[in-house]
Amino acid sequence: xxxxxxxxxxxxxxxxxxxxxSPTAFREVALPWLDFRSDEPAGxxxxxxxxxxxxxxxxxxxxxSAAGFESGSRGGGEHRVRxxxxxxxxxxxxxxxLDTLRSTDPREGATRILRxxxxxxxxLLAALPHLDHRMAIAPDPAGPGPDGRLRxxxxxxxxxxxxxxxxxxxxxxxxxxxxxxxxxxxxAPTWAYDPExxxxxxxxREAARDVDAAGAEAAQAAARDxxxxxxxxxxxxxxxxxxxxxxxASAAPAEEGS
Numbered sequence: 642x643x644x645x646x647x648x649x650x651x652x653x654x655x656x657x658x659x660x661x662x663s664p665t666a667f668r669e670v671a672l673p674w675l676d677f678r679s680d681e682p683a684g685x686x687x688x689x690x691x692x693x694x695x696x697x698x699x700x701x702x703x704x705x706s707a708a709g710f711e712s713g714s715r716g717g718g719e720h721r722v723r724x725x726x727x728x729x730x731x732x733x734x735x736x737x738x739l740d741t742l743r744s745t746d747p748r749e750g751a752t753r754i755l756r757x758x759x760x761x762x763x764x765l766l767a768a769l770p771h772l773d774h775r776m777a778i779a780p781d782p783a784g785p786g787p788d789g790r791l792r793x794x795x796x797x798x799x800x801x802x803x804x805x806x807x808x809x810x811x812x813x814x815x816x817x818x819x820x821x822x823x824x825x826x827x828x829a830p831t832w833a834y835d836p837e838x839x840x841x842x843x844x845x846r847e848a849a850r851d852v853d854a855a856g857a858e859a860a861q862a863a864a865r866d867x868x869x870x871x872x873x874x875x876x877x878x879x880x881x882x883x884x885x886x887x888x889x890a891s892a893a894p895a896e897e898g899s
Contacts, residue, residue, distance in 0.1 A: 645799075648794075648796075648826060654791070674726065721734060733764025734764060740755075757773075757774040758772070758773060768803050779794045781794050797821075799818065
């Protein structure tokens with residue numbers, strides 16, 4: 642059985658794609674109903690493909706290519722997590738195994754797909770040992786909005802297989818997926834301002850910081866020069882004053898001597 646989402650997100654496709662690579666975004670869309678905690682010694686990596694993304698084997702994602710799709714890069718192997726409803730207690734453990742897919746359909750040339758082929762590994766989640774979760778990012782087919790900004794068409798498909806428990810699991814996951822879709826729409830506008838993962842914004846921010854620092858140093862140097870100039874009279878003025886005082890002192894004895 643399948644659980645589906647189809648949304649227009651208020652951010653550009655590149656920002657949405659970066660968010661899919663982020664364990665932070667992965668956790669945020671599930672809160673507060675579910676809290677995912679890393680079960681790896683190093684904790685969550687900055688991005689799923691980054692250092693510390695899990696030491697498990699990625700061989701399970703080798704079946705990532707399917708009819709109409711071709712496999713891309715692997716997403717950092719396997720990462721194990723604990724699942725805690727409302728953050729209160731652990732109901733099970735899950736393995737996340739990510740890889741990217743590309744559609745072979747020419748009409749989907751701009752579509753990027755992230756696939757999680759993991760599943761439950763312990764506790765109640767052991768009833769869902771095999772998940773096929775695909776998240777597709779593409780430009781909004783309607784094109785840029787009235788404000789000139791391009792938004793994202795987000796499509797999400799989860800295939801649920803749990804044997805005789807499949808109907809119960811489907812209803813539970815369907816309800817959770819509606820919350821997930823709502824959170825995706827709420828958070829998407831904030832993804833457009835993610836400087837840590839945007840090299841161009843990082844470079845622009847650092848360049849602006851260097852300009853500001855140089856300007857501040859120049860202003861401080863000018864202020865110091867102005868203070869020195871105001872506190873000390875020119876050397877020539879001091880010499881003239883001393884000469885005038887010296888001349889007055891020597892004139893009086895001359896008059897007495899006469």
